[in-house]
Amino acid sequence: MPVLADDITLDPDSPIPPYEQVRLRIAALAAGGALAAGTKLPPVRQLATDLGLAANTVARAYKELEQAGLVETRGRAGTVVTARATGTSLRAQTAAVAYAQTTRSLGIPTETALALVKAALEAG
Known part of the structure; x- marks a missing residue:
């Protein structure tokens, strides 16, 4: 699993909320090929800790990615990047x-x- 937190830089002065910055960065990494289809994302709590965010912030980013069809949550198996995300x-x-x-x-x-x-x- 790639160390996703190293690829996400948050701008506290941005008008874009942190969850949206996380969502956009994950989507861009998938679209650019850095996150291939089937790549497992870190658990919400782990990524939140790594980024210094509340777990709910990362959970919202993952939820919106899932609603857009860019990731799929497989229960205990975790959240993975979909083939659709890599085509964005x-x-x-x-x-x-x-x-x-x-x-x-x-x-x-x-x-x-x-x-x-x-x-x-x-x-x-």
Whole structure:
């Protein structure tokens, strides 16, 4: 298992919450090939301790990664990177971060920002 904590740097001054920084970094590592499909991620508590975060912060990052289909939790077997995660474009991840930062700076609520993206994607 790679030492994931060494690959995650948190910016305490960032407007992006810590769970989102963790989520984005794991997604980027998978998209870039540093975390191959089937790679087991560290347990939530271990990664939280390694990063100096609350366990709930890392748990939320893992939960959102799972909801996006980028990781899969297999109970006691742990959380692993899915094949879908490794196919995610790093460019798309970067664009998503830029969009999140822009909408936050404009004071747009999360729900509205997501609705804007959904409408744009469905418009084709």
